Each structure stands twice: as C-alpha cells, then as structure tokens.
Amino acid sequence: MSCTSHSMNRFVLTPKDLESFIETYKIPERFSPTLPGPDDSAECTSDRIVLYTLAFSSCGVRYPLSSFKIDLLHHFRVHFSQLHPLGFIRVVHFELSCVAVSGEP
Numbered sequence: 001m002s003c004t005s006h007s008m009n010r011f012v013l014t015p016k017d018l019e020s021f022i023e024t025y026k027i028p029e030r031f032s033p034t035l036p037g038p039d040d041s042a043e044c045t046s047d048r049i050v051l052y053t054l055a056f057s058s059c060g061v062r063y064p065l066s067s068f069k070i071d072l073l074h075h076f077r078v079h080f081s082q083l084h085p086l087g088f089i090r091v092v093h094f095e096l097s098c099v100a101v102s103g104e105p
Helices: 015-024 053-059 067-076 085-100
Strands: none
Touching: 067 085
C-alpha cells in the first residue's frame, strides 16, 4: 500500500445506538448529542466536538471531565480527540491514585 492510498474504516452508529450510548455513559441532554450525517466529516468546530465512542469503552471516559483533565488539555493545548485511549487511561489512573491518598492531582 502506498503512502498516498488510504483505507477508511467507517463505523456508523444508528439512532438507537446513540440513545443507548447516551444512557450508558450518562451524557447530559444539554450537550445535544447528535449523529453526523452520511457526508459529514469528523471535525471539531466552534460549536461542536467530535467523540469517538470506542474511547469510552476502552479507557473509562466519563463526562463531565474533571477540572484536572480539562486543565491538562488546556496546558498541553490538545483536544480530547487527539488523545490515545491508553494515554488517557494513564491520566485517569494518576488522578484516581492522587484521590486515593487524599491528595490533589
């Protein structure tokens, strides 16, 4: 495969899948979760963010994010979608370890 060819895997949620996802992860209605249209790209804009559902099941993401996680994202100037699930789980583990010893991350 050449560097210029791209294989694209598309995993599409149905409206029922979205409803189940919202219920499972307790995503508040105020975030107005919606599915992208068939021709929409997964791009963040000033009025929306893109979430990959796999990140929730693989690294324990729960919303709303803690202030520590938000501060960390701002400090490194990255968007949540740029984090690898295995890296994010380390952040979660660090935060929980600090709380377990009555500390602040």
